[in-house]
Amino acid sequence: xxxxxxxxxxxxxxxxxxxxxxxxxxxxxxxxxxxxxxxxxxxxxxxxxxxxxxxxxxxxxxxxxxxxxxxxxxxxxxxxxxxxxxxxxxxxxxxxxxxxxxxxxxxxxxxxxxxxxxxxxxxxxxxxxxxxxxxxxxxxxxxxxxxxxxxxxxxxxxxxxxxxxxxxxxxxxxxxxxxxxxxxxxxxxxxxxxxxxxxxxxxxxxxxxxxxxxxxxxxxxxxxx
Amino acid sequence: xxxxxxxxxxxxxxxxxxxxxxxxxxxxxxxxxxxxxxxxxxxxxxxxxxxxxxxxxxxxxxxxxxxxxxxxxxxxxxxxxxxxxxxxxxxxxxxxxxxxxxxxxxxxxxxxxxxxxxxxxxxxxxxxxxxxxxxxxxxxxxxxxxxxxxxxxxxxxxxxxxxx
Numbered sequence: 034x035x036x037x038x039x040x041x042x043x044x045x046x047x048x049x050x051x052x053x054x055x056x057x058x059x060x061x062x063x064x065x066x067x068x069x070x071x072x073x074x075x076x077x078x079x080x081x082x083x084x085x086x087x088x089x090x091x092x093x094x095x096x097x098x099x100x101x102x103x104x105x106x107x108x109x110x111x112x113x114x115x116x117x118x119x120x121x122x123x124x125x126x127x128x129x130x131x132x133x134x135x136x137x138x139x140x141x142x143x144x145x146x147x148x149x150x151x152x153x154x155x156x157x158x159x160x161x162x163x164x165x166x167x168x169x170x171x172x173x174x175x176x177x178x179x180x181x182x183x184x185x186x187x188x189x190x191x192x193x194x195x196x197x198x199x200x201x202x203x204x205x206x207x208x209x210x211x212x213x214x215x216x217x218x219x220x221x222x223x224x225x226x227x228x229x230x231x232x233x234x235x236x237x238x239x240x241x242x243x244x245x246x247x248x249x250x251x252x253x254x255x256x257x258x
Numbered sequence: 259x260x261x262x263x264x265x266x267x268x269x270x271x272x273x274x275x276x277x278x279x280x281x282x283x284x285x286x287x288x289x290x291x292x293x294x295x296x297x298x299x300x301x302x303x304x305x306x307x308x309x310x311x312x313x314x315x316x317x318x319x320x321x322x323x324x325x326x327x328x329x330x331x332x333x334x335x336x337x338x339x340x341x342x343x344x345x346x347x348x349x350x351x352x353x354x355x356x357x358x359x360x361x362x363x364x365x366x367x368x369x370x371x372x373x374x375x376x377x378x379x380x381x382x383x384x385x386x387x388x389x390x391x392x393x394x395x396x397x398x399x400x401x402x403x404x405x406x407x408x409x410x411x412x413x414x415x416x417x418x419x420x421x422x
Binding site: 065066068069070071072073074075076077110111114115123 | 260261262263264266294296297321322323362364365393394396397398
């Protein structure tokens with residue numbers, strides 16, 4: 034039985050949407066908003082639960098490996114739970130791609146640590162569901178720093194500009210080569226889909242229209258000063 | 259439960275400053291464990307059903323993301339009603355200080371004592387469908403259909419948007 038019979042064809046197309054982008058760009062907020070307005074399940078990162086994260090921001094070098102392994106195991110567990118409860122094939126929105134894990138590992142780990150990380154990865158043998166749309170939120174480092182300051186999570190205030198720059202580059206490289214799913218690249222610096230209803234509705238319409246290939250979403254509008 | 263489920267709660271009150279009760283319930287919902295209030299509809303004023311003489315209701319719908327199971331969420335809603343002063347005995351159409359209905363939870367469909375999902379009253383209640391359509395017009399309620407379409411099948415009789 035097609036339980037989504039009543040929805041339009043464009044909605045039926047997306048069953049699994051992933052929001053990605055660097056720290057502070059607003060992925061989780063957007064993912065949550067989409068979940069609530071589309072009644073989607075949320076596959077959301079629990080960054081605050083990672084007991085190593087605070088240590089990591091205090092001393093990256095010393096805490097990078099446990100931080101990374103904790104995230105990897107958490108993501109593996111969450112994605113495994115996702116595969117088990119598949120009765121109604123619900124709409125899902127996630128705020129991370131599993132590939133993100135490796136992307137961060139490459140930025141934060143040294144060579145020996147990375148080899149160990151790779152071995153753990155191989156043992157875990159995770160098969161995440163394939164997204165049918167990835168939304169990549171992009172913003173310059175200044176905007177990220179501003180948003181991190183605004184959301185005011187204590188340990189995040191230690192995040193350094195250089196680290197965000199490296200992450201931004203890593204993300205740009207990763208998505209430059211990304212072909213696994215249709216990709217909507219959003220200039221998140223110029224819109225505020227969380228607090229501005231019109232911005233949200235426009236972005237949602239763009240998400241719905243997006244079927245294949247890659248597209249830059251960069252609404253130019255005068256917003257006053 | 260590692261996955262966050264979308265759930266929609268109908269909130270209503272017609273006793274002891276109903277508007278304040280509804281707002282208070284919304285903020286109490288935000289304090290439930292592993293739960294976040296994502297969307298809150300505008301408030302509506304609705305005329306009561308049935309033959310009992312009673313004041314108008316204030317209604318709203320809240321969209322949550324939660325990691326509580328549906329049963330656990332329902333238990334929390336009942337506890338919240340009790341904490342806000344609602345007596346145990348539930349008259350179907352009588353006046354009440356607060357009413358919290360679990361309207362829909364993920365794509366769950368179930369029919370057991372005390373918990374029917376989606377809530378069977380949704381389709382006939384404009385004071386649920388109007389505020390629900392304000393926050394989630396595209397929501398496809400399992401077995402019932404899309405909120406916008408359901409809303410189109412009821413009139414707005416007895417219903418009035420409260421100015422914020």
